[in-house]
């Protein structure tokens with residue numbers, strides 16, 4: 001042990017408090033893999049749909065191995081993700097647990113986060129290498145559960161807020177979209193936001209762009225399934241090269257901070273926006289000082305940023321704004337691209353919503 005550490009007096013109370021926190025993180029970290037498994041195997045769905053079940057009953061309902069299910073249920077009950085009845089030995093979900101873990105259409109659904117965690121964790125060996133030698137990992141190089149999980153994770157927030165509050169917070173955009181406008185969704189991923197807007201504004205036309213081809217293919221299929229593909233088109237395109245349609249609204253949902261060239265992306269948006277149009281920039285919630293991020297949300301986004309967002313930008317020799325970019329950093333980026341106005345229009349616990357105008 002180094003001499004400096006040997007000589008430092010340990011406060012036992014503080015040590016116990018810290019170790020208690022770490023043990024709770026051990027449980028949370030490992031359990032996130034089990035929540036992922038519960039979703040993949042339909043264990044939560046089966047509990048929600050079929051009611052209380054013993055391990056053997058749940059294994060039978062889901063055609064899985066009882067021995068694994070028994071262990072999984074103990075972990076889930078210990079973490080407060082399922083309830084346990086001592087008398088019957090049956091496990092169940094409360095209505096709140098059932099909605100949050102199984103209902104992908106609910107604004108309260110949180111399941112997507114566990115797909116994201118699983119995929120980002122798989123990137124650790126590569127990120128370790130980039131810590132040592134620089135460089136980065138491109139979005140499309142990640143475990144495909146990142147793309148699935150990102151859609152699942154963000155869609156509930158878009159369902160709850162995009163049409164009800166974010167679009168109305170912009171200058172004159174809602175009226176334009178009601179009567180018939182043109183909208184670009186840049187870095188659209190699987191197109192969840194594009195499709196939600198298309199469903200809400202049937203007189204408007206929508207274009208989704210992303211430089212990740214597999215995501216664009218998924219987005220096309222989802223638009224088809226949602227019955228909006230006559231007014232929604234998706235194309236593989238870098239943000240800096242989207243076509244000029246004189247859009248009334250250009251959206252960047254959780255992607256500007258990831259980009260290799262965010263100034264170039266915003267500059268292209270400014271060029272192809274109609275005269276009175278707006279850019280909607282949705283970014284993760286973060287503080288204006290480092291210490292304002294010292295909370296569970298800042299902790300989560302800074303971790304995702306280390307494993308994915310910062311790394312994607314660095315892979316393209318970018319400025320690596322990161323998921324916890326300050327408002328000042330975002331403003332400088334957007335104003336450097338040619339936009340004249342930048343303001344925060346609203347926010348949620350997870351997101352900051354900005355409007356940029358020329």
Ligand SMILES: C[S@@+](CC[C@H](N)C(=O)[O-])C[C@H]1O[C@@H](n2cnc3c(N)ncnc32)[C@H](O)[C@@H]1O
Nearest residue numbers: 139154187188189210211212238239253255259
């Ligand atoms: C965190 S995901 C968000 C996806 C989607 N907007 C959503 O909210 O679900 C970031 C997306 O930005 C895309 N992206 C990153 N850099 C890009 C660029 N230069 N041009 C186009 N898309 C880009 C990625 O491929 C990825 O789909």
